[in-house]
Amino acid sequence: MTQIDRTMSLVRRAVDERISQAIAERRDEWSDAGPAAAELLDAAADLLGGGKRMRAVLAAIALSATADSARREDVLSGRACAGLGAALELYQASALIHDDVIDGALTRRGLPAAHRRFATAHRGSHWLGDAEAHGRSAAILLGDLLLSAAGSELGAALAQCPQGTRAAGRAAFDAMAEEVALGQYLDVRTESLPLPDEGADHAAAGRAMEEAALAVVRRKSARYSVMHPLLIGALLGGLPPHGEGARRLAELGEATGIAFQLRDDELGVFGDPARTGKPAGDDLREGKRTVLLALAWQRCDAGGRAILRRVLANTRADPAEIAAAAAIIEECGARAAHEERIDEHAERARRALEALITAEAGLSRSATADLASVISLLTDRSA
Incomplete structure (x- = not known):
């Protein structure tokens, strides 16, 4: 394994774990909201389950750039890098969802784009109203949710850094x-x-x-x-x-x-x-x-x-x-x-x-x- 492979592996593992925790925390917090919360968080989990985490990797490389070799791996896999990486990935997911709505994109990372996913669920459930409009509205709101979550993760990461x-x-x-x-x-x-x-x-x-x-x-x-x-x-x-x-x-x-x-x-x-x-x-x-x-x-x-x-x-x-x-x-x-x-x-x-x-x-x-x-x-x- 090359050095960059090692760096990427450490960061991705820590960020994946933090993102999973962030979604799980919201599932617990919103357990009284019924299926609506699950629909949003399931879509978020699927979108966030892919990707190379390169923004998180870049931020971690820079954050650990002055650490000596004995400490660097601890910093790369530590709470500050994990939280910052999660914030960047959540922000990116928010931006991608909104971008797909604007572009009318059909897919994202080989899966239906969020607005298409929600529109399909609307039709499959035989709900009232226009399925496409519902899909766009739900996707915009999911993007907003992830943007807010990114802010929360950033705040937690900042708390791990020097004041x-x-x-x-x-x-x-x-x-x-x-x-x-x-x-x-x-x-x-x-x-x-x-x-x-x-x-x-x-x-x-x-x-x-x-x-x-x-x-x-x-x-x-x-x-x-x-x-x-x-x-x-x-x-x-x-x-x-x-x-x-x-x-x-x-x-x-x-x-x-x-x-x-x-x-x-x-x-x-x-x-x-x-x-x-x-x-x-x-x-x-x-x-x-x-x-x-x-x-x-x-x-x-x-x-x-x-x-x-x-x-x-x-x-x-x-x-x-x-x-x-x-x-x-x-x-x-x-x-x-x-x-x-x-x-x-x-x-x-x-x-x-x-x-x-x-x-x-x-x-x-x-x-x-x-x-x-x-x-x-x-x-x-x-x-």
Whole structure:
């Protein structure tokens, strides 16, 4: 077992146990609410039962970054890392549920999305009213419940950290939550804007589309997926919030997060559904204005753009139409250019790690090695 495998195993085990406990505590507390509480908590347990726990792992690596080798494993599997990891996972689950409602997604991690699950239960029980509306309402409320639970877990984790670090850690967590909401709206708004007219300068329009897509990536996913978990953990571990170390860690996290999301966008078109847990081409059907789409818009001809127009935001697009759009993206060179963008951001992350080491932020060799490993894990993946 490699070092990063060992780190991930310790953190995942501790976080899984804490999440299970959090759900069990609420089952006991709400035992008088009848089947309604069980319906919500069963859905939460199923959603939280999957995932790689990478945000929790990142936060734990950062929180334990200055611990010596004799103490590091105790910190990684300890109450602070477990609680912080649980808070991040609960927050992510909340965001995913709301995101799936917004997108009208059918699946999440190979299972029906929460709103689909609740709608199916409504129909199966022959309840009154509209099943789809019930599903959306129930999913929104489940997301709210998990958001509140994330706050409770964060409070418990902060209590395990030195008092002098708690305010900075809490502020970073709050900044993450606020920025994700902004990024989500940027995404929704961008998808609502009309595509460029056929008579427009397509290279210029594609560049503008790429810039807008990167703004969404930074605020909706890149910082939230990597940068903020690292910073929250590091600040709780005692890293000065305004020092060189924090600045370099933020650079590392944002660059890795951008590469991670760009890879996710590519998998959204070209990924294997058996590995990604969602149908290929869903991002096209949902009308996602990704960097990959922007690069294709710059490069393909009028016929290719016509195919993309027919597919984008068309929930009824059939597999043949999706395959034709994917072929356009591949053949015009957009996919290859997109790979170059991923490599550029991953390399920027590696340079930031080198600068972080020279900044004398007190990172242990184990933490440095783990950070180098997660850059590769997050940017070079197939699921």
